[in-house]
Amino acid sequence: THDTQKKYLFTSDSVETVLGYSKKDYQENVKNYFTNNPVNKLAKRFTDLSIEGKQQPTFEVEIKHKNGKIITLEVSEFPIYNDKGKVVAIEGMAHDITRKKEFQKTIKEQNAFLGNVIDSLQHPFYVINVKNYSIMISNSAARKKGVTSITTCHSLTHNSLEPCSGKDHPCPLEIIKQTRKPVVVEHIHYQNGEKRNIEVHGFPVLNKDGEVSQMIEYTLDITERKKAEAELQEEKDKAELLYRLVPSSLFTLDTDRIITSWNDKIAEITGYKAEEVIGKSCGIFTDEPCNKGCNLFDPDTPKPLIRKQSKIRTKSGEIKIISKNADYLRDKAGNIIGGIESFDDITDLIKTQEEAAKNKERYKNMFEISPEAIMLTDIDSNIIDVNSRIQEWLGYDTKTLIGENVVKLPFFTKESRRTMLEKYKKIKDDKELIPFELECVTKQGEVKIGEVVTTTMKDKYDNRTGDFFLVKDITE
Numbered sequence: 420t421h422d423t424q425k426k427y428l429f430t431s432d433s434v435e436t437v438l439g440y441s442k443k444d445y446q447e448n449v450k451n452y453f454t455n456n457p458v459n460k461l462a463k464r465f466t467d468l469s470i471e472g473k474q475q476p477t478f479e480v481e482i483k484h485k486n487g488k489i490i491t492l493e494v495s496e497f498p499i500y501n502d503k504g505k506v507v508a509i510e511g512m513a514h515d516i517t518r519k520k521e522f523q524k525t526i527k528e529q530n531a532f533l534g535n536v537i538d539s540l541q542h543p544f545y546v547i548n549v550k551n552y553s554i555m556i557s558n559s560a561a562r563k564k565g566v567t568s569i570t571t572c573h574s575l576t577h578n579s580l581e582p583c584s585g586k587d588h589p590c591p592l593e594i595i596k597q598t599r600k601p602v603v604v605e606h607i608h609y610q611n612g613e614k615r616n617i618e619v620h621g622f623p624v625l626n627k628d629g630e631v632s633q634m635i636e637y638t639l640d641i642t643e644r645k646k647a648e649a650e651l652q653e654e655k656d657k658a659e660l661l662y663r664l665v666p667s668s669l670f671t672l673d674t675d676r677i678i679t680s681w682n683d684k685i686a687e688i689t690g691y692k693a694e695e696v697i698g699k700s701c702g703i704f705t706d707e708p709c710n711k712g713c714n715l716f717d718p719d720t721p722k723p724l725i726r727k728q729s730k731i732r733t734k735s736g737e738i739k740i741i742s743k744n745a746d747y748l749r750d751k752a753g754n755i756i757g758g759i760e761s762f763d764d765i766t767d768l769i770k771t772q773e774e775a776a777k778n779k780e781r782y783k784n785m786f787e788i789s790p791e792a793i794m795l796t797d798i799d800s801n802i803i804d805v806n807s808r809i810q811e812w813l814g815y816d817t818k819t820l821i822g823e824n825v826v827k828l829p830f831f832t833k834e835s836r837r838t839m840l841e842k843y844k845k846i847k848d849d850k851e852l853i854p855f856e857l858e859c860v861t862k863q864g865e866v867k868i869g870e871v872v873t874t875t876m877k878d879k880y881d882n883r884t885g886d887f888f889l890v891k892d893i894t895e
Contacts, residue, residue, distance in 0.1 A: 420499075420510045423470045428508060428878070437492075437515050439485030449482075454489060456481040462494065469496045472506045476725055477744070479516070491517045495726060495742075502783065512763075514667065529651060544637040546624070547572050549592060552582055555633065572636065576608055576617070591621035592634050599623050599631060605641075616642045668741075668764075671748060673757040676701050676713060688764050690734030706730035706738060715745045715758045722746050728765075739766045792869070792890040795876070796825050798883060800843060812892055814862030825888065830859045846873060846886055856893070868894045 420429040427446035434445050440452070453459045458479050465475040477495050484490050496511040546556040552571040572592070573579045583590040587607065594602045606617045618641045624633040668685035672678050678701055681693040689704050696703055702710065707730045714720045714727065723746035731739050743762030747755045786793060792808040801824055805817045813830045820828065826839045835857040845852055852873055859867045869890040876885045 420508055422508050423506060438482060438490060452483045454481045454483060466496060466509065469498050469509050470506055472498050490515060491520050542637050542639055547592060547634045547636055549596060549631050549634060591619050591636065595621050595623045595634055596631050615640055616645050667761045669761050671757055671759045672701050674716065674755060679757065689731065704731050706732045739764055740769050741765060794825065794888040795885060797885045800825050803885065813859055813867065832858045832860060834858060846875060867892060
């Protein structure tokens with residue numbers, strides 16, 4: 420949490436876990452830890468708009484970890500208003516999405532690699548005579564390998580006078596002659612002494628009597644694909660691990676709202692294990708407003724959904740409040756094939772905010788009904804709040820006093836201002852003060868005597884944040 424001057428008022432303990440800095444170090448030096456990534460300039464603009472009272476979407480910032488590693492954070496900010504509707508602070512939450520970004524980059528690179536491999540393949544294609552294994556028709560890729568009018572398939576691919584056989588080199592033609600069905604087998608070929616994995620596809624061509632007369636065959640060099648599959652499986656395993664361990668709840672569903680995946684965090688929050696919900700409707704755990712209509716698959720609701728507040732029902736029946744993001748899942752053609760949702764449990768946050776609102780209301784009631792004049796100042800001695808008793812007692816509009824320096828208030832006499840200045844120096848030195856008297860002049864010119872009791876206001880870290888003044892009218 421920071422004020423409108425971007426001075427931090429509160430930082431959670433997790434800053435040390437995520438970034439390695441102490442809370443004090445982070446609050447005092449955070450500007451030095453931002454990288455030169457352009458996203459940080461955009462983030463500054465989002466914060467400035469939040470300070471203006473304009474709610475902003477989630478944005479990213481890039482910060483250097485204490486160990487030098489670059490950390491990417493996803494930030495959500497919410498303006499906090501005083502009772503006059505003025506933004507007085509910004510409350511924010513940040514999630515470490517560094518792993519998520521790295522995962523996305525890896526998948527993107529892997530997809531690009533696979534695309535290049537597939538696009539560069541040259542597939543030999545030929546039609547083989549089942550009686551003598553001779554190649555009857557071939558494409559240019561096959562001819563580049565040395566196909567002639569009398570070339571047999573086994574001499575071309577294995578430099579052998581005999582047809583392929585055995586477990587390592589099953590003959591697709593012999594299999595088709597027996598089954599009359601398409602077949603796919605794998606062979607090991609050697610090109611310039613290099614071992615290559617070849618996938619052989621065979622399709623039967625039947626004559627009018629239903630007998631196999633030819634076989635259409637094409638071969639794919641799957642050596643790179645084999646390697647890629649192993650690498651992709653490794654990346655998939657990493658992705659699945661990341662999906663399970665990501666700190667936000669994640670699940671996916673198809674267009675019928677049937678759950679298709681479920682990570683560990685959502686299992687922790689809802690109490691449902693993956694095997695208990697996958698294959699079932701998301702209605703097993705959703706509550707308001709989802710039980711009245713699905714915003715995710717509503718074509719009239721703009722996507723993505725950002726920080727949509729909803730309720731869920733845990734396995735034990737407990738109702739929890741969540742803040743969720745959701746969007747469509749699409750195939751390569753852009754068709755909607757499902758949805759993905761990510762959410763955080765904000766139940767405790769909402770309860771805290773509600774309690775804070777109640778406490779604020781209780782404080783305001785006590786503040787206003789006090790029979791004595793009350794003034795609150797910030798750390799620079801400027802008035803930040805004053806109750807209506809001042810106006811009743813001295814005739815000054817309380818609104819005109821906000822922002823004034825307490826030592827220079829218009830109703831103090833010169834002597835009172837000197838006294839207040841002397842006392843205020845002691846307040847700043849954290850010295851205890853006994854009640855003292857000040858002479859005040861009402862707006863109508865009447866002299867009043869006020870007995871002042873003051874105390875220092877501090878935050879939970881025992882830092883002075885301002886001062887409290889209570890002034891009792893002792894004129895009579």
